[in-house]
Amino acid sequence: MKIKVCGLKHPENIEAVTALQPDYVGFIFYGKSPRYMAGLPVGALKTIPASIRKTGVFVNESAENIEKLIAEYGFDAIQLHGDESPEFCAKFKGKVTVIKAFGLNENFDFEQLKDYANNIDLFLFDTKTKEYGGSGKTFDWAILDQYKLDIPFFLSGGIGPENIAEVKNITHPQFYGVDLNSRFEIEPGLKNIEKLKDAFNIVKNKTQMKYGVNEQGYYGDFGGAYIPEMLYPNVEELRQQYLNIINDEGFKAEFDDLLKNYVGRPSPLYHAKRYSEKYGANIFFKREDLNHTGSHKINNAIGQILLAKRLGKKRIIAETGAGQHGVATATVCALMGIECVVYMGEIDMARQAPNVSRMKMLGAKVIPATSGSKTLKDATNEALRDWIGNPVDTHYIIGSVVGPYPYPDMVARFQSIISAETKKQLVEHTGSELPQYVLACVGGGSNAMGMFYHFLDDESVKLVAVEAAGKGVNSGESAATTALGNEGVLHGSRTILMQTEDGQVVEPYSISAGLDYPGIGPQHAHLFKSHRGEYVSITDDEALQAGLLCCQLEGIIPAIETAHALAQLEKMKFEANDNVVICISGRGDKDLDTYIKYFNY
Numbered sequence: 001m002k003i004k005v006c007g008l009k010h011p012e013n014i015e016a017v018t019a020l021q022p023d024y025v026g027f028i029f030y031g032k033s034p035r036y037m038a039g040l041p042v043g044a045l046k047t048i049p050a051s052i053r054k055t056g057v058f059v060n061e062s063a064e065n066i067e068k069l070i071a072e073y074g075f076d077a078i079q080l081h082g083d084e085s086p087e088f089c090a091k092f093k094g095k096v097t098v099i100k101a102f103g104l105n106e107n108f109d110f111e112q113l114k115d116y117a118n119n120i121d122l123f124l125f126d127t128k129t130k131e132y133g134g135s136g137k138t139f140d141w142a143i144l145d146q147y148k149l150d151i152p153f154f155l156s157g158g159i160g161p162e163n164i165a166e167v168k169n170i171t172h173p174q175f176y177g178v179d180l181n182s183r184f185e186i187e188p189g190l191k192n193i194e195k196l197k198d199a200f201n202i203v204k205n206k207t208q209m210k211y212g213v214n215e216q217g218y219y220g221d222f223g224g225a226y227i228p229e230m231l232y233p234n235v236e237e238l239r240q241q242y243l244n245i246i247n248d249e250g251f252k253a254e255f256d257d258l259l260k261n262y263v264g265r266p267s268p269l270y271h272a273k274r275y276s277e278k279y280g281a282n283i284f285f286k287r288e289d290l291n292h293t294g295s296h297k298i299n300n301a302i303g304q305i306l307l308a309k310r311l312g313k314k315r316i317i318a319e320t321g322a323g324q325h326g327v328a329t330a331t332v333c334a335l336m337g338i339e340c341v342v343y344m345g346e347i348d349m350a351r352q353a354p355n356v357s358r359m360k361m362l363g364a365k366v367i368p369a370t371s372g373s374k375t376l377k378d379a380t381n382e383a384l385r386d387w388i389g390n391p392v393d394t395h396y397i398i399g400s401v402v403g404p405y406p407y408p409d410m411v412a413r414f415q416s417i418i419s420a421e422t423k424k425q426l427v428e429h430t431g432s433e434l435p436q437y438v439l440a441c442v443g444g445g446s447n448a449m450g451m452f453y454h455f456l457d458d459e460s461v462k463l464v465a466v467e468a469a470g471k472g473v474n475s476g477e478s479a480a481t482t483a484l485g486n487e488g489v490l491h492g493s494r495t496i497l498m499q500t501e502d503g504q505v506v507e508p509y510s511i512s513a514g515l516d517y518p519g520i521g522p523q524h525a526h527l528f529k530s531h532r533g534e535y536v537s538i539t540d541d542e543a544l545q546a547g548l549l550c551c552q553l554e555g556i557i558p559a560i561e562t563a564h565a566l567a568q569l570e571k572m573k574f575e576a577n578d579n580v581v582i583c584i585s586g587r588g589d590k591d592l593d594t595y596i597k598y599f600n601y
C-alpha cells in the first residue's frame with residue numbers, strides 16, 4: 001500500500017517527513033487552505049529523493065500556472081482537487097502523474113469517473129464537504145465497493161491515527177494507497193512525525209503488537225519451534241516464506257475473493273435480542289457458524305491451501321478433533337484438486353461420524369489415530385509423524401493456533417478476519433468499534449485468537465476465554481488447561497499444558513471433541529500469564545444446557561464447543577449498556593446425536 005503525506009510547508013518538517021520514506025509528498029497551492037505553501041523556497045524540495053514523488057495539489061488552478069509550478073518545483077505528480085474536466089486533466093497526462101480527486105458521499109455518481117479514465121493515472125477519493133479538501137472528515141468506505149473501473153485510487157479524507165489500522169481491511173482490488181494529511185498535524189502544515197511513524201509502521205506491517213509474536217517466534221515466555229531435526233526443513237521453509245507469501249498483493253486478492261465468494265464472508269454480527277434481555281446487556285453473536293462448512297475453520301484452511309500451492313506442495317495432511325477442521329481441509333483440497341489425508345482420533349471418529357462421512361465424500365482419506373486417548377492430541381502426533389516422513393511434497397495444515405512457530409502466528413492471522421469484521425460491524429450497531437467484552441471457547445484456541453486479534457491492544461476490551469471443564473475441573477476428566485496445567489512443550493511449542501510431574505501429557509476429556517485438547521496455543525498462554533485474558537472453564541452439563549438455551553431463545557443450534565462460551569454468560573454480571581460479543585464458532589448439526597441423547601429428545 002502506497003503512502004502519500006500531504007500539506008507540507010516547513011523545510012525542516014519536509015526533511016523529517018521524507019526521512020520516513022513515503023511514496024508521495026504533497027504541496028498545496030490553494031490560497032484558501034491553511035496548508036498553502038506560498039513562499040516555500042524551491043530549494044526546500046531539492047533534498048527530496050527521486051524515489052518520492054513530489055506532488056503539487058491544485059484547486060481549479062489555470063493550466064498555465066500549473067505548468068509553471070511543475071517546471072519551478074520539479075513536480076512528478078499533480079493532484080487536481082477542484083472541478084477540473086477530463087479535457088483539462090488530459091493536458092498533463094504523460095507529462096506528470098495525474099491524480100484526480102473527488103469528494104465522495106452516499107450519493108456519489110461513480111458513472112462520471114468513466115470520462116476521466118483515459119486522461120488520468122490515479123483517482124483520489126476524499127470526503128465530500130463544502131470545502132475542497134483537508135476537512136479531516138472520513139466517509140463510509142463501504143461506498144468504495146461501487147467503484148468498478150480498473151484505475152487505482154488513493155483513499156483520503158480524515159485518515160488518522162485512530163483509523164489507520166482499519167484501512168488495512170479494505171480489500172478493493174484497485175486500492176492503491178492512503179493520503180495522510182490534517183489528522184497527523186501539530187498545526188496546519190506541520191506534521192507530527194511520531195504519529196506518522198506509527199502509521200507508517202502499521203501500513204508497512206512493521207508493528208510489533210504488544211501481545212503479538214516477536215521475530216524469534218515467541219509470545220513472552222511461550223512459543224518457539226521445538227521440533228525434531230527431521231522436521232526442521234519443513235518448518236524452516238514455512239518460517240522463511242509465510243510472511244512474504246501472505247503479504248503479497250496477489251495472495252491477498254485471492255484469499256479475500258475466496259472468503260467473500262466461496263466462504264460467504266463477512267459473517268453477520270447478529271444482535272441477539274432475547275439473549276440481551278435475559279442477560280441485561282447488548283449481546284452480539286459473531287456468526288462463524290454460517291460460513292461454508294459450518295465453522296471458523298475454513299478461514300484458516302483457505303489461507304493455508306493458497307500458501308501450500310505457492311510452496312509447490314502436492315499433498316495435504318491435517319489433524320482434526322471435532323471434524324470441523326478436517327471437513328474444512330478436505331473442502332479446500334477438493335476445491336484445489338489436491339490430495340488430502342486427515343488424521344482423526346478413533347473415539348472422535350465415532351462421536352463425530354457425520355463429519356467423517358463428509359470428509360470422505362469430499363475425497364479425503366481419513367486415518368484413525370489409535371494411540372493414547374484416541375482423540376485430538378493423538379491425531380496431531382500421527383500427522384506430525386506423517387510430515388516427517390513426507391517432507392518435500394506435503395504441507396501440514398494445522399487447524400489451530402498451536403504447533404511450532406510460525407503456525408500459531410500464521411493461523412491467527414488467517415483467523416483475524418473475525419475480529420477485523422467485528423470491529424467494523426460494531427460501529428454500525430453501536431457507534432463504537434470497541435465492546436466491553438469478547439468471549440470465545442478455547443481448545444487450541446483458533447476461533448478465540450481470531451476473535452481477540454484486533455482487540456488485543458485495546459486494553460479496555462475484556463477478553464474471556466472459555467475452556468472445557470469436562471465433568472468438573474477436579475474430576476480427573478477435564479480439559480481445563482489453564483486451571484490444571486503448567487509450562488512445558490506440546491506439539492512443537494512452549495506453552496501451558498496438562499502434564500504429570502514427570503512431564504507426561506495428561507489425557508484430556510471434554511464432551512466436545514474440539515475442546516478435548518491438553519494444551520492451549522502459546523499466544524493464549526501469554527495472554528493468560530500476562531492477565532490480558534481471563535481464562536475460565538465450563539462443564540459438559542453447563543455447556544449442553546447453554547446449547548439448548550441458544551436453540552430455544554435464538555433459534556440457533558450451536559456447536560457444543562461454542563456452547564461453552566455461551567454458558568459463561570450465566571456467570572457474568574453486566575452493566576445495561578455493555579456490548580458483549582461472543583464468537584459462535586460453529587454450528588451444532590454435527591453434535592445433534594450428543595444433544596439428543598443428553599436431553600432425551
Ligand SMILES: O=C(O)c1ccccc1N[C@@H]1O[C@H](COP(=O)(O)O)[C@@H](O)[C@H]1O
Pocket residue numbers: 006007026028030033034035057059081124126127132133134135136137156157158159179180181182183
Ligand atoms: O489539506 C488541505 O488543506 C487541502 C485543501 C484543498 C484541497 C486539498 C487539500 N488537501 C487534500 O485533502 C484530502 C483530505 O485531507 P484530510 O485527511 O481530510 O485532512 C487529502 O487528499 C489532501 O491531499
